[in-house]
Amino acid sequence: KRVSCEFCGKVFNHTGDLNKHRRKHTGERPYPCPQCHKQFSHASNLIRHQKIHSGETPHQCPTCARRFSRKDKMVNHMKNSHRGTSIRVRKLKVSCEFCGKVFNHTGDLNKHRRRHTGEHPYPCPQCHKRFSHVSNLLRHQKIHSGETLHQCATCARKFSRKDKMVNHIKNSRSKKRKTRIRKLKVSCEFCGKVFNHTGDLNKHRRRHTGEHPYPCPQCHKRFSHASNLIRHQKIHSGETLHQCATCARTFSRKDNIVKHIE
CATH class of the missing domain: 3.30.160 (Double Stranded RNA Binding Domain)
Incomplete structure (x- = not known):
């Protein structure tokens, strides 16, 4: 009674797990941030992203690893809790709230953080594609200039x-x-x-460049290659959704695979 991914063949016990996995292939992002409208493939990614807007725990104490929402709160904590340390306040570092990587400057942290959030604040003035770093935008613009x-x-x-x-x-x-x-x-x-x-x-x-010139006529998702679009359209048609765990044959409907197994 298992279901399998029509893109890579991976088998799952539950349809819910298949739906989550399928987003890796389709690029679907059903969870939008209510503040900046960025979209995420999983609810957990959205929750982590929202910490940026709330400013939650971007500053970490280098002595005990406790995190704080503001730098001055961390400084006060160090003065009151770690009086015996020789750490100089001007050398305090900030760390990524997603992976823990430490940076000397907030600007470097902000650039790094875009890897986790998917933020692309630099738009191309010609085609409106967006990029996470200025350097990526400059390289992209060479396409327009030839x-x-x-x-x-x-x-x-x-x-x-x-x-x-x-x-x-x-x-x-x-x-x-x-x-x-x-x-x-x-x-x-x-x-x-x-x-x-x-x-x-x-x-x-x-x-x-991140260009996706092939849109799905049913859900309007866009794909970089025509072959990816064709595979994606199988989701709408229900083609080859269920796979036999014994012989790997695939079926468009669950009742058909049940009859096959029987």
């Missing part, structure tokens, strides 16, 4: 336009300047990975 899209296969120099790269190869004094134009490759401006075709580069680039 900067450094084409790379010379001989010397790795990058060019904004293919014709400029072709002229560079023709005029180069390199021994390998006879490289055939049809074999010229394009590279990812984020990680440097090289591709033979621009289409493959475009698909790969979505890992960096």
Whole structure:
């Protein structure tokens, strides 16, 4: 009587556990924050996120690890509880309330915290995609400007336009300047990975930009690749939801799998 994930085949005893697991594949985030409207896949993630708005326990005593909502409260605690310590107040650190990592400066903590909260405060003025750090936004904007899209296969120099790269190869004094134009490759401006075709580069680039150009016509969730959308649509159709624990055959309805087992 188990149910299995139609994306990866993992088997669960309860439909509720399957629903939670499925969000890893679908990207569904049914729990919105009432203050900033960010959405989360699990209620526990929302609860942790809300500590940011409440300011709960971002400051940790370096002696006893007790946490406080404000730095002055922690300082008073240290003065009253740890008088024998030689810790200087100006060197007190702040720690992440999610994973406990310690930082010297609140600014560094704020940047780190976005890994847990999913906050993306830097929008692209052209396509309105949002990023967690300014540096990520700057790299993303190179896509719109076309900067450094084409790379010379001989010397790795990058060019904004293919014709400029072709002229560079023709005029180069390199021994390998006879490289055939049809074999010229394009590279990812984020990680440097090289591709033979621009289409493959475009698909790969979505890992960096977060672009999801394929919307589901039923629930409007968006996906980075058409294949992901097709798999997602099986949820709406109910296709292959239930799996036989004996032979791994899948069924769209629970009564069908019951008959199969019997």
